Amino acid sequence: MRHVTRAASAALLLGVAPSVLLAEIVGPTTPPPAPDFEAQGEPIFVNRDEVFTFRALDSYNEPDFVAAFVEAGLLPPVEERLPAEPLVFSAGNMPDGIGVYGDVMRHVIGGRPEGWNYWAGQSYGWGGIDIAMAECLTRTGPLFMINPEDLLPMPNLARSWDWSEDGMSLSVNLIEGARWSDGEPFGTHDIDFYWNHVVMDPNITPLGGATPSTFGEGTTLEITGPYQFVFNFTTPFPEQILFAMAYGTFCPGPSHMLAPHHPATGGESYEGFTSAFPPDFMNFPVMGAWVAVEHRPDEIVILRRNPFYWKVDEAGNQLPYLNENHYRLSTWADRDVQAVAGTGDFSNLEQPENFVAALRQAADEDAPARLAFGPRTIGYTLHMNFSANGWGAPDERAQAIRELNRDLNFRIGVTQALDRVRIGDSLVRGPFTTQYPGGLYPGTSFYDEESTVFFPYSLESARAHFEMAGLVDTDGDGFLNHPADVMGGANVQITLLNNVDFNTDSNLAEAVVTMMEEAGLRVVLQSLSGNDVDAVAIGGGWDWRVFRNASELITVVQNTTELAPLGPQTMRSHYANTDGEIVLMPFEEELNEIISAFMATRDAEERAELMQRYQQVYTENLYGIGLTAYPGALIINKRFSNIPPGAPIFMFNWAEDNIIRERVWVASDAQGDFEVFPESLPAAPGTRGVITTN
Ligand code: BQZ
Ligand code: CA
Numbered sequence: 067m068r069h070v071t072r073a074a075s076a077a078l079l080l081g082v083a084p085s086v087l088l089a090e091i092v093g094p095t096t097p098p099p100a101p102d103f104e105a106q107g108e109p110i111f112v113n114r115d116e117v118f119t120f121r122a123l124d125s126y127n128e129p130d131f132v133a134a135f136v137e138a139g140l141l142p143p144v145e146e147r148l149p150a151e152p153l154v155f156s157a158g159n160m161p162d163g164i165g166v167y168g169d170v171m172r173h174v175i176g177g178r179p180e181g182w183n184y185w186a187g188q189s190y191g192w193g194g195i196d197i198a199m200a201e202c203l204t205r206t207g208p209l210f211m212i213n214p215e216d217l218l219p220m221p222n223l224a225r226s227w228d229w230s231e232d233g234m235s236l237s238v239n240l241i242e243g244a245r246w247s248d249g250e251p252f253g254t255h256d257i258d259f260y261w262n263h264v265v266m267d268p269n270i271t272p273l274g275g276a277t278p279s280t281f282g283e284g285t286t287l288e289i290t291g292p293y294q295f296v297f298n299f300t301t302p303f304p305e306q307i308l309f310a311m312a313y314g315t316f317c318p319g320p321s322h323m324l325a326p327h328h329p330a331t332g333g334e335s336y337e338g339f340t341s342a343f344p345p346d347f348m349n350f351p352v353m354g355a356w357v358a359v360e361h362r363p364d365e366i367v368i369l370r371r372n373p374f375y376w377k378v379d380e381a382g383n384q385l386p387y388l389n390e391n392h393y394r395l396s397t398w399a400d401r402d403v404q405a406v407a408g409t410g411d412f413s414n415l416e417q418p419e420n421f422v423a424a425l426r427q428a429a430d431e432d433a434p435a436r437l438a439f440g441p442r443t444i445g446y447t448l449h450m451n452f453s454a455n456g457w458g459a460p461d462e463r464a465q466a467i468r469e470l471n472r473d474l475n476f477r478i479g480v481t482q483a484l485d486r487v488r489i490g491d492s493l494v495r496g497p498f499t500t501q502y503p504g505g506l507y508p509g510t511s512f513y514d515e516e517s518t519v520f521f522p523y524s525l526e527s528a529r530a531h532f533e534m535a536g537l538v539d540t541d542g543d544g545f546l547n548h549p550a551d552v553m554g555g556a557n558v559q560i561t562l563l564n565n566v567d568f569n570t571d572s573n574l575a576e577a578v579v580t581m582m583e584e585a586g587l588r589v590v591l592q593s594l595s596g597n598d599v600d601a602v603a604i605g606g607g608w609d610w611r612v613f614r615n616a617s618e619l620i621t622v623v624q625n626t627t628e629l630a631p632l633g634p635q636t637m638r639s640h641y642a643n644t645d646g647e648i649v650l651m652p653f654e655e656e657l658n659e660i661i662s663a664f665m666a667t668r669d670a671e672e673r674a675e676l677m678q679r680y681q682q683v684y685t686e687n688l689y690g691i692g693l694t695a696y697p698g699a700l701i702i703n704k705r706f707s708n709i710p711p712g713a714p715i716f717m718f719n720w721a722e723d724n725i726i727r728e729r730v731w732v733a734s735d736a737q738g739d740f741e742v743f744p745e746s747l748p749a750a751p752g753t754r755g756v757i758t759t760n
Pocket of ligand 2: 545
C-alpha cells in the first residue's frame with residue numbers, strides 16, 4: 067500500500083500527469099514468490115582453520131617423475147622448493163581424504179586468451195584458466211562452506227594479518243619462501259609492483275578492475291619487510307579490505323617479468339606493457355597449481371603442474387594431485403554438452419536452455435557425470451548507462467538516451483513493459499526461473515522481501531510512464547518519439563549490448579527488444595563476443611546492457627564497493643568521464659552513504675538494516691532492472707574425488723575456485739589416459755612446451 071501511494075504522489079509531483087494517465091498507473095508491490103526449488107546437497111559447514119593451516123611437516127613427497135627431475139639435477143629437492151611453512155590442507159576436511167597423483171581435469175570454455183598480462187586487463191579466456199594460474203592474497207570461493215560466525219576470507223598468499231588497536235591499519239604477513247613456477251622468489255617486491263604500478267597507475271586497469279577505490283579511498287600500502295606490508299586506512303576496521311584482497315582484485319603478478327615492460331620501471335610504453343606476453347608466450351610464471359605450457363589457437367590451452375606449488379596435504383604430498391588441466395577452446399554451451407557426455411569433465415550449467423537435456427542425460431545411472439543444482443544465484447540485470455557527462459563520448463542520440471535513463475518515469479516504463487513470466491519461460495519451463503525485480507537475490511542472507519519494490523507488468527502503465535517521461539508517438543509509426551526539442555523529435559532508438567557467447571544473454575536481449583517494441587520503444591542489439599563486450603562496457607560506448615550479475619548482489623560482502631558509485635570506476639553502469647568526474651543522481655548519493663556506512667560498521671544488526679535500506683532505494687529507483695534469476699548446476703565427472711558437497715557454481719566465486727581444484731584427485735583405477743605431456747614439467751618462461759629428464 068505504502069508504495070502505491072508513493073508512486074502515485076510522485077507522478078503528481080512531476081506535474082505532467084493528466085488524470086487519465088494516473089488511472090492507468092499500476093503501483094508497485096512486493097515481489098511475487100519464487101517457485102520452490104530444492105538445492106541438491108548441503109555444504110558441511112566448518113570453520114576456516116579446519117580446512118588448512120600453515121605449518122612445517124617432517125617430510126614432503128612429490129610424484130615419482132618429479133623426483134626424477136631432482137635426481138637429474140634439473141630441480142631443487144621438494145623441501146627447498148616449498149616455503150618453510152607451506153599451506154597444509156587438513157585430511158579431516160577432505161570429502162574423500164588424502165589423494166593420489168595423476169590424471170587431468172578437462173575443461174571446455176567459450177572464451178579465448180587475449181594474452182597473459184592480466185595486470186594490463188587481458189583475459190585468459192575465463193572458465194577457470196586464470197583461477198588455476200593466479201593466486202590471490204586471500205581466498206573466498208570455499209566460503210560457501212564456512213560457518214556464518216567465522217565468515218571472513220581465508221588466508222592464502224597472505225598467511226595472516228593483524229589489525230592495529232585503533233583499526234586504522236592492518237599488517238599483512240605473506241607466506242615466506244614461496245617461489246613462482248620458474249623458481250624466482252615471491253615476496254613484497256611483487257606486492258609493491260602490483261600496488262604502485264598496477265592499482266595506483268590510472269593508465270592501466272587490471273582484469274578484475276581493481277582501482278584505488280576498491281581498497282577504500284585514501285588507503286595506502288607500505289612495505290615493511292620482505293614478507294610484510296601494512297595497509298593504512300582513513301576509517302577504522304574496514305573489514306572489506308580482506309575481501310578486496312581476494313580473487314579478482316589482489317592477485318599479484320610476477321614483478322620480475324612485468325616490471326621490465328612497465329613504463330614506470332624501464333618499459334617503453336603502456337602498449338608495450340600490454341602486448342609483452344601475447345597468447346603464444348608460454349610458461350608465464352604463476353603462483354597457481356598449473357602453468358600454461360601449450361596454446362593451439364581455437365583448439366586448446368594445456369596447463370601442466372607447477373613444481374614450485376606451495377601447498378601440500380597433511381601427509382606432506384606436494385599439491386596439486388592432478389598433473390594437467392585442459393581448456394578446450396569451444397563454446398560455453400558445448401561445455402555443458404561435453405560434461406554431460408563425459409568427453410569434458412566440468413561445467414557450470416548456467417544456461418537454462420540446456421537444463422532439460424542435461425537433466426535427462428544425467429538421470430541415467432550409467433551417466434559419466436553427476437549433476438547437482440545449487441541455490442538460485444544466477445541472475446541477469448538490464449543495466450542502463452547513467453553517465454550524462456561524457457563517459458564513452460556519446461553522440462547526440464546516445465546523450466538523449468542517457469538523459470532518459472536518468473529519468474525514473476522512463477525506468478518505471480521499461481520495467482513495467484517487461485513480462486518476466488514470459489522471459490523466464492522463454493529460457494526454460496519449470497520451477498527454475500523466478501521474476502527478479504533487481505538488487506539483492508531472494509534466498510541470500512541480506513535479502514529482505516519487505517524492502518523489495520516490484521513493479522508488476524502492465525503495458526498500459528508502462529506507456530503512461532513513457533508519456534510522463536515526455537515520449538509520445540508524434541508521427542504515428544508505432545514508435546515513441548523524443549520531444550520536438552530533442553533529436554528533432556525523432557523516434558527514440560536505443561542500443562542494447564549483449565554477449566553472443568551465451569545463448570541466455572542473447573535470448574534475454576531479444577526478449578527485451580520484443581517487449582520494448584510492444585510498448586513502442588525501438589531497441590536494436592549491439593551484439594558482440596565476450597572480450598569485445600567487456601571492452602565496450604568499460605569504455606562506456608553503450609546505452610543499455612544485458613548483464614549476468616557478479617557476486618556483490620549475492621554475498622554483499624564480496625566486491626561491496628561495486629554496489630554503489632563510490633569511486634570513478636566502481637559502479638559498472640556509471641563510470642566517471644575522462645576527467646574523473648561523475649554526476650550522481652540524488653538516490654545514488656543515498657546508496658553511497660548506505661554502502662559507506664555498511665563498510666564502516668561491524669555491527670551485524672546495523673549491517674542488516676543498512677542492506678534493507680539499500681534494497682529499498684535500489685529497487686524503488688530501479689537502479690538496475692532485474693530480468694530473471696535461477697539456480698545453476700555443477701556438472702562434474704564421477705571419477706573425481708574430494709568435490710565438496712553443496713558447492714555452488716557461483717557465490718563468492720565460481721565453482722572452479724569453490725571446489726578447491728588443487729586437492730581434487732582421481733583414484734588410480736579410475737584414471738584416464740588424458741595427459742598430453744606425461745612425465746614432464748613446464749619449460750622456461752617464453753619457451754613453448756615442457757621439459758623431460760632425458
Ligand atoms: C565460469 C567463469 C569462470 C566473466 C566469465 C565470462 C566472462 C565475464 C565471467 C562461468 C565464465 C563462465 O564466466 O561463464 O561459468 O566458468 O567463466 O571465470 O562470462 O565473459 O567477463 O566475468 O566470469
Ligand atoms: Ca514514432
